[in-house]
Amino acid sequence: MRARSAIVLVLAFAAALAWAQPDLRRWLPLARDGLHDPASPATRQLQEPREALSLLAPDTAGNQVRWVESLERGQIAPRSTIDPGTQVRVLDDEILLNLHGGTPIVRFPHRAHTLWLDCSNCHEEIFRSKAGANRLDMRKILQGEQCGVCHGAVAFPLTECGRCHSVPRARTGQGQAAARGATPAAPGAPGP
């Protein structure tokens, strides 16, 4: 009898946990983050990361925030311009990269990137706007070049392989042909 009520209790607790989905994310307080001087008046006046970030779509890496999702769900509404005359450019296409490598194919979404960035942030300095004109190299990316200028610094870190290498590759050459055929980028669309 006692065993049964214990089991019921445990099950009820597990159900409550599953229902409540506790937020296990933690952020260091500014005064203890190793960067801010605890004696600085700023640590009492600046916004704490937890206060702002705990309200946003949860993630397991980086700031522990899914920034694109937060933007699309309207949890944040960051301004696109300071000068009202500045043109806001958003490009909605996707480019498949790494078609012949060993890891899954990369699907690069221009839209998610241009929601945040202007074309000129990547083109023509980091990437040329011509499909096939950029030799992407994971070693360079890991050293902070190419995609690594942001990914590994401010955008989600390079530990999250599957977020870029997201299109499964069939094992045979047939699969590669299929992948090429699946390129969703419109003909003549700028490359990465």
Place this chain on the structure above:
Amino acid sequence: MRANRSRAALVALALAALLPGPATGEYGDVVLNRRSEAEGVRPVVFPHWFHRIRFRCKVCHSELGFRMRAGSNVVTMKEIADGKFCGMCHNGQVAWAADRCDLCHSGRAGLRSGIQGGHETLGPGHW
């Protein structure tokens, strides 16, 4: 006895795992200390997370002219006071003005310039 010792070691390991690791700020924090301490003020800690809640990357990295690589922007207080770079917003209208020195110059002594925040790769390695 041996069982006790290994249990104690396990407990110590578990406790150590609960403690925060080496403190390095929030992901994407940038320390600017090329001139600060030499000029007698604390290093600047720039939080990317705080700014991107309010502004898209393109505002600072396109309109304001901040280049995308840590270390490639040398900004002086004179430029900020003249309304350039940080001064485009930190002018007392969009955000606090440049006379609130302590709010930006808030870092510990001896910090090295660069991107901080526990990125697990070399990050934008060329300061």
